[in-house]
């Protein structure tokens with residue numbers, strides 16, 4: 001009887017296993033399992049082997065590799081011997097940090113900030129980006145321990161594996177190579193034995209060519225008018241990154257100039273209200289629709305794409321699609337089936353995760369249409385600058401690594417479950433929503449990369465608003481309620497300058513006064529003694545006391561332009577990857593989004609049956625059935641209008657003049 005791999009590429013006679021099972025020495029166990037592949041299935045389970053493995057599994061540590069028995073995902077009778085990494089929480093480095101926490105809990109940032117040497121070592125700079133983490137609850141000893149944790153987690157090796165194009169997204173069997181999207185032409189980054197950089201540049205060249213033609217009026221709509229407006233349809237990673245970059249650039253004088261006379265809109269939500277908002281004031285004749293979807297199957301995106309196709313064809317006829325609709329996808333077959341000419345499609349690859357795709361055609365096409373290809377290139381260069389730093393800089397100088405380690409420290413040791421992203425820059429208002437997906441979809445996992453239930457929390461809740469808006473909203477909780485580590489992001493030279501006569505500082509300086517003040521307010525707080533000295537009445541003292549000792553980090557960028565936007569993006573992406581590498585999870589899959597999608601499919605089927613055939617709602621629990629019936633009863637039946645009824649030309653879709661897509665039946 002043989003143990004065999006699914007591909008039968010390596011097999012080990014059971015006799016060998018049986019022989020080893022009679023030995024209790026660790027050495028022979030190691031010998032046995034070293035000879036068994038990391039995924040060896042036994043078609044007929046061997047009770048002897050299973051019992052042996054079950055009893056031995058805790059003592060089979062080989063460095064960081066442990067072995068366990070697992071069930072075959074398809075055949076429950078089959079078993080597997082799989083190697084797994086020890087959980088990071090079981091390592092000496094983790095325990096050392098746990099013990100160290102007691103020491104840190106006795107310190108206060110008020111005192112730590114007095115130590116100039118400490119602070120000096122906690123302000124790092126790379127390529128114009130300054131990061132000050134002296135207001136984190138760490139000492140040099142903490143940093144050493146965090147770096148030891150990184151070593152224990154094999155962080156350097158994992159970063160290397162990512163850049164080498166190894167299939168580190170194990171559950172999807174994919175490489176994670178978004179860094180290749182911003183690599184210069186001459187770089188070599190391989191995936192499955194092939195340098196992918198030429199492919200990247202082939203698409204970038206095609207994007208440059210196409211977007212130049214649209215911008216200079218060589219590519220026009222079917223009626224001969226230039227296409228000045230763009231609606232980019234997409235959701236999640238096919239929306240948030242491009243929206244973040246667009247928002248960052250639209251007020252920058254250089255990019256504002258290059259986008260003069262052009263409009264870029266995003267349509268993400270399947271809510272018809274979003275359609276109305278996206279189309280408000282646009283004309284079919286001058287609009288180009290970009291359907292952005294990695295899979296080209298996402299329900300929201302595809303319905304919105306069909307809706308805008310109807311909008312285009314209702315006014316211009318079906319032949320207009322080839323001039324007015326283009327696509328960005330990895331699935332060119334479905335693009336063609338949808339009716340978009342593959343010649344007008346821009347490809348990317350399955351080694352680009354959706355939330356890491358803004359540097360692919362996903363972001364490059366809409367952004368180049370709006371700002372010109374040169375801007376996109378600068379954005380890619382900024383990201384690449386940080387990529388190189390992340391790849392090559394020693395861990396103790398490496399900005400994304402340090403930020404990732406500090407977040408692990410806050411989440412896993414201090415128990416902070418949330419983090420606030422607070423840019424003191426209105427143009428960064430879409431940074432937090434984008435990072436929310438990058439971080440929470442990447443690290444919101446409950447099991448290790450080997451499928452072990454984590455005995456610690458991974459991931460964090462990210463939220464944020466530009467300062468000073470947040471100050472007048474949720475900062476109360478951050479100052480006196482829960483401890484929420486904050487990222488303060490400031491810009492040295494604003495995109496806009498306003499300095500009114502008679503004011504003591506310019507408007508941007510005023511904004512930045514808050515940037516500097518808030519970080520110290522959180523760190524120092526305000527003591528009872530200080531309040532008493534100010535003559536605050538006793539009954540108000542508890543209410544006005546600020547405990548302080550609340551961690552934050554401050555980041556300063558020289559300006560906010562395409563280059564620094566790329567740097568910022570890459571810093572956050574690699575910080576998130578670092579956290580996942582330390583926690584030992586797969587930061588590059590997202591199985592958690594699937595269940596809701598499949599349940600929605602069931603509801604859709606029932607809703608259609610109820611609407612069109614009057615069938616009763618069935619198969620749901622009491623609560624869902626009741627609410628579904630209430631919904632169906634309260635909303636009138638829809639008819640399917642002709643396209644010209646959907647988008648009557650005399651009605652401009654807008655929030656106060658919404659397209660009447662419904663007809664009352666009874």
Ligand SMILES: O=P(O)(O)OC[C@H]1O[C@H](O)[C@H](O)[C@@H](O)[C@@H]1O
Nearest residue numbers: 236237238293294295298354593
């Ligand atoms: O680009 P698409 O294939 O349309 O996917 C859009 C989004 O949908 C999914 O639900 C995923 O959770 C996201 O990671 C992805 O970015």
